Structure formats: C-alpha cells, structure tokens
Amino acid sequence: MRIRIVDAFTDRPFAGNPAGVLLLDAFPDDAWLQDVAREVNHAETAFTHRLPDGGEADWALRWFTPVTEVALCGHATLAAAHVLHSTGAHTGPVRFATRSGVLIATPQDDGSFTLDFPTAPLTAAEIPDGVAEALGAQPLSAFDTGPNIGDLLIELADEKTVLGLAPDLRALARFSERGIIATARAEDPAADHDFVSRCFFPNVGIDEDPVTGSAHTALAPFWSERLGRADLTGLQASARSGRVRARLRGDRTLLSGHAVTVIDGELLA
Numbered sequence: 001m002r003i004r005i006v007d008a009f010t011d012r013p014f015a016g017n018p019a020g021v022l023l024l025d026a027f028p029d030d031a032w033l034q035d036v037a038r039e040v041n042h043a044e045t046a047f048t049h050r051l052p053d054g055g056e057a058d059w060a061l062r063w064f065t066p067v068t069e070v071a072l073c074g075h076a077t078l079a080a081a082h083v084l085h086s087t088g089a090h091t092g093p094v095r096f097a098t099r100s101g102v103l104i105a106t107p108q109d110d111g112s113f114t115l116d117f118p119t120a121p122l123t124a125a126e127i128p129d130g131v132a133e134a135l136g137a138q139p140l141s142a143f144d145t146g147p148n149i150g151d152l153l154i155e156l157a158d159e160k161t162v163l164g165l166a167p168d169l170r171a172l173a174r175f176s177e178r179g180i181i182a183t184a185r186a187e188d189p190a191a192d193h194d195f196v197s198r199c200f201f202p203n204v205g206i207d208e209d210p211v212t213g214s215a216h217t218a219l220a221p222f223w224s225e226r227l228g229r230a231d232l233t234g235l236q237a238s239a240r241s242g243r244v245r246a247r248l249r250g251d252r253t254l255l256s257g258h259a260v261t262v263i264d265g266e267l268l269a
Contacts, residue, residue: 005042005263006079009211009242011111013262016242017211019076020045021083022267027062030069036267037064043206046076048084048096057097058090067205070178072100072148074115074213074244074255081105081113082259100148108256115255119248120218121146122153134171135182137161145218150177151199153218159187159196163237173202181215183222186235193235193243195223211242217253220246 003022010016020040026049027033037045044063051057061080063073077096084090085107093106104116123144132138135154143153152175156162162184172180179201186193197219199212209215216234224230230248235241245256 001267003265003267004083004261005040006082006259006261008075008078008082008259009213009244009257010260011258013260015240017075017209017240018042018262019079021076021079022047023083023087023089024049027060033062033064034069038066041066043209044070044073044076046073046080048080051097057095057102059084059094059096061096061098061103065204065206070204072098072117072214074117074216075211077103077105077115078113078213078257078259081107083261086261112256112258115213117214117217117253117255118148119221119251119253120149122218122221125152128175130171131175134168134175135180136165136167143218143222145181149214149218151179151181151215151218152176153181153183153222156182156184159184162196162198165198167200169200169202169207172200176203178204179206181218183219185226192233194227194232195219196235196237198237208238210238210240211236211244213244213255216244216246216255220248220253224248
C-alpha cells in the first residue's frame with residue numbers, strides 16, 4: 001500500500017505542515033487507522049477512499065493525529081487533494097465527505113489549492129484564570145471557536161510576544177477541548193502577512209502544530225473584523241512556518257496554499 005508524506009501550506013520541502021496520506025479502497029477498522037497515524041507520527045494522517053458516482057461527494061476523508069481522530073483538518077485535506085491530483089486519481093475540484101460536512105478542494109492555475117471550509121463561530125469568552133501563566137503572556141481577549149475545532153483563541157499584545165511564547169503545555173491542556181490559538185497583528189505594515197499565530201494542541205497529541213488550516217477558519221473572522229477586509233494572509237510562525245491565504249465568505253472560509261510531496265513509499269503492515 002502506498003503512503004505519502006506531503007508538506008502542506010508551503011511550496012518547498014521541509015517547511016509547512018507534514019501530513020501522511022493514504023488512498024484506500026475503503027476504511028478499515030479504526031484501530032488500524034489509529035495505528036498508522038501513530039506510526040507516521042505527524043500532526044495528522046489523512047485517509048481517503050473513492051465514493052460511488054452521483055453522490056454529493058467524490059471521496060470520503062478522515063483525519064487522525066497520533067492519539068485520536070479529529071473533526072476538521074486543513075493541512076491534511078490540502079495534502080490529500082495534492083496527492084489525488086499529482087497521481088492522476090482525480091481531476092478538477094475534489095468534494096470530500098467528512099465529519100464536518102462536504103469540503104471542497106479546488107486546484108488553481110498556480111498549482112495551489114483552495115479549500116472551502118466552514119467558518120468557526122467565534123464567541124467572546126472570559127480570559128480563564130491561569131491561562132496567562134500557562135501561556136507565558138497576558139491575553140488581551142479570548143474567544144471560543146465552537147465545536148468543530150474546539151480551541152480557545154487568545155489575542156496577544158504584539159507579534160514579538162507570539163513569536164517568543166514558550167508555554168507550559170500540560171497547564172494549557174485544561175483550557176479547551178483541542179488547544180490554544182495565540183495570535184497578534186503583524187508588526188510591519190509592509191509585511192507579506194496580516195497577522196501571526198501559533199497553535200498548541202496538547203489534548204490531541206500535538207505540542208505545537210506547524211501550520212493549522214482549521215485554526216484559520218477562526219483567525220479569518222477574528223482579523224477580518226479588526227482589519228476591515230475579507231481577504232487576509234496569516235503567518236503561522238512555528239519552527240517550520242507557513243502562510244495561509246484566507247478569504248472570509250460569511251459562514252464559509254476559503255483557505256489557499258501549496259503542497260509538496262516529500263516521501264512516496266510503501267506501507268507493509
């Protein structure tokens with residue numbers, strides 16, 4: 001069985017967010033899927049299989065971290081679409097049936113893909129007691145991101161503060177279902193990004209996610225309201241880093257980026 005490792009939200013190897021991708025005939029039992037994701041040991045591994053013609057979706061898609069299945073994942077969806085097109089398994093827009101509804105990945109002329117995802121419903125929240133100590137910085141505001149991604153979005157004072165975070169991950173785990181999105185406005189008005197973020201997801205086995213597409217379904221409405229425009233670019237400033245182009249379209253958010261296959265091998269188990 002073929003397995004690929006794809007770097008997503010980047011146009012060069014060894015950057016962005018790596019994801020495992022497997023094209024299957026059908027989903028086997030969940031224990032096997034989880035075992036493979038644990039062996040791959042990247043933030044997510046995507047499993048997809050073709051669906052019968054004539055339905056609302058073309059391929060079924062599921063995502064697993066090394067410890068659990070998740071309801072929504074951007075970078076592994078981008079990686080799966082990239083593999084389907086680069087192998088000739090699919091042409092044109094791909095409609096994926098997922099736990100978060102039908103998600104569409106549309107290829108663009110520049111080789112990137114645009115993902116059509118549900119916008120996260122932001123709800124202002126009280127800044128939890130202890131979160132400043134766990135994060136290592138004082139939040140300006142906090143927002144719940146809803147059930148699909150299950151994060152607490154934290155606004156910080158400036159980009160420098162976000163870049164310098166060294167949180168207590170065990171302490172962070174108690175503040176949300178998945179983890180924390182920390183964000184601030186870009187410091188340089190001439191920069192090629194509008195805001196910066198970092199994402200810490202200890203509850204799903206990911207200490208720091210390199211580039212998180214799903215988080216940008218919350219970051220897009222958050223920064224669109226503050227910056228007064230719907231088209232934005234986010235820099236997720238992990239050690240690998242990556243840029244996500246986000247377009248807010250009401251209850252949908254369009255996320256765009258490139259992907260690169262870096263490993264194409266055989267799974268023997």
